[in-house]
Amino acid sequence: METVRLNNGVTIPLLGYGTYQLPQSTGPKLLQEAIELGYRHFDSAQEYQTEAAVGDAIRHSQLARDQFFVTTKSWMDGYQATLDGIDESLQRFGYDYFDLILIHWPQRHPLESYLALEKIYQEGKARAIGVSNFNSRQLDELLANSSVIPVIDQIETHLLWPQTRMAKYLHEHQIAHESWSPLGASQLKEMVKIPLVQTIAHQHQVKPTQVLLRYLTQQGIVTIPMTTNHQHLVDNLASLDFDLSTAELASLRQFDRGLQSMHWPSWMREDAY
Template sequence: METVTLNNGMQMPVLGFGTYQIESVNTKKAVKQAINAGYRLIDTAQYYGNEAGVGQAVKESGISRDQFFITTKTPLSGYAETKAGIDESLLEGKMDYYDMVLIHWPIPDYLDSYVALEDAVKEGKIRAIGVSNFNHQQLQKVLDEATVKPAVNQVETHLMWQQQKMHRFLTEHQMVHEAWSPLGQAAETIMGNKVLATLAQKYHKTPAQISLRFLIQEGVVVIPKATHLKYVKENINLFDFALSNEERQLLRAQDQRKSLEGWPSAMAMERDY
């Protein structure tokens, strides 16, 4: 599996398994399936209510914990709530540590929440800090105050909204761009794209595989979700081909700067450049 180096020196896989909207009762099975297919980056969140299933799947895999990169997210506002929430996540997932914890969205007191995450790094409870759904102005406020630099911003990113403005900002500040919904929930506007279809035929891949490979080659970490084994395996089978510069340019031209989710509204400014 290809990896990217975070600004603290940690290695993070460029492709992971997303668990959003996987019900807690089904999470262990789904994550075990993903682990068996080769995934080592697993993305969960307090809000998803499935940290326990992720932890169970990792523990029962028989694979050393240090071979995984487990990310969770906190939606809690302020220092005390966030600090307590980290401990609850560790208990829920039966983890000694999380590789990374993200602030899930720009909650009212995200600067104090960030301080709680910095203290958790010092205490060995987490190894890296990131944010999610932050626009560049909100992220700049974090950067201005941080003593532990954020490593990642996880934002809606797919063929229809490639987040080129945000990508430039993150690259400038030595942060990793991570995509949630990298397939746009398999929206017809993406999966029916003619350029994707042509490239899929050329490389004997699916449009989804072409789309994911494109994002990875653009320097974006992707965490697609799938529960059917066929798609779990397809989504990780991306490393036996590479798109040419000309093909990537064709795909860049498909960018409509269009959010398929419209959330959070504060991200709308990133469509203007």
């Protein structure tokens, strides 16, 4: 598994398994299958209600806890609410630390919430802390008023919205770029039908979805596709088994449309920062 070294020295697997909308009925089996296939990076969140399932899957695997990288995201707003919420998350997870804890959204008091994560980090309840869905202006506010630089910003990123402007900002500030919705959700059908994507897939004898994922991971973007399909679990992991050429990477950049998969707040649009 390829990894990305975060700004505090912790390494994160380049590709993981996202647990957003993981079904309660089949989730445990899917997590077990993922571990058996070789997944060691799992992205959870309080809002997803999957922290307990991920913890159970790790215990069931009989592998050591330190063989896994587990993220959760805090939905709480404000200092004390965030502290209390993470303690509850740890109880559900069944271990005494997460590898990465993110502020899920910049709500009314993002700085206070992030300062709570700093305390959690100092107490050893997280090996790293960061944010999700923050734009550059919101990150500027955190950087100016906190002592721990976020290690990562998890934002919607895919072929039709590669986040070119935000990627430059993150690189300049030594903050890793992580993609949620790497296959574009509602735009997946459109993306896999793009002739160039199909041509590249044919040349490498892989699937179009694997080209879409490798386009991101080969740029060092941490990627967490979600699926409930066993074959897709296999395919997503195998997307790391080939490399796109420099020319192929460059040719795929033409599809940047700044196109969001959902109607998010205006401050998440690339022209808002």
